[in-house]
Amino acid sequence: MKNIKGFTLIEVIVTITLLAVLMAIVVPISLSYMDNIQEKKILNEAEAVLSQARSGAHSDRLSLEGKYLSHSGTYTETDSTLLSLYVSKANGVGVIQSLRYEDGNVTYMKYQYNHSTIVIYTKETNQCVIDNSL
Numbered sequence: 001m002k003n004i005k006g007f008t009l010i011e012v013i014v015t016i017t018l019l020a021v022l023m024a025i026v027v028p029i030s031l032s033y034m035d036n037i038q039e040k041k042i043l044n045e046a047e048a049v050l051s052q053a054r055s056g057a058h059s060d061r062l063s064l065e066g067k068y069l070s071h072s073g074t075y076t077e078t079d080s081t082l083l084s085l086y087v088s089k090a091n092g093v094g095v096i097q098s099l100r101y102e103d104g105n106v107t108y109m110k111y112q113y114n115h116s117t118i119v120i121y122t123k124e125t126n127q128c129v130i131d132n133s134l
Helices: 009-059 080-089
Strands: 074-076 095-102 105-114 117-122 127-131
Touching: 009 080, 009 095, 009 105, 009 117, 009 127, 080 095
Parallel strands: none
Antiparallel strands: 074 095, 095 105, 105 117, 117 127
């Protein structure tokens, strides 16, 4: 009988099983990592848009198309051209759905990054957070 070299069936099965276990561990970790990177990208963009809106509150002095909500100085910007300008200056791809000022400072912003991701900023939290209530 000739000496034939090769893998036995048991060796092949063990190797495939080990690869399957490794993939079961690595794939979910990689996907979670990619989701975290995407969330950070969205939040960074929203913060850049917020920064532009804050600077616009001082330089643009608000458009005349906005609506005052009360006598306390609360103001909601409705000029879509101005809102789009803030997004484009920040190199954003989303849309500001709502922007509220109080005494010249941004107190609330609702920013839609895509059809399923919305970022909310409030003066109480003083940070942009992704709204997961959808």
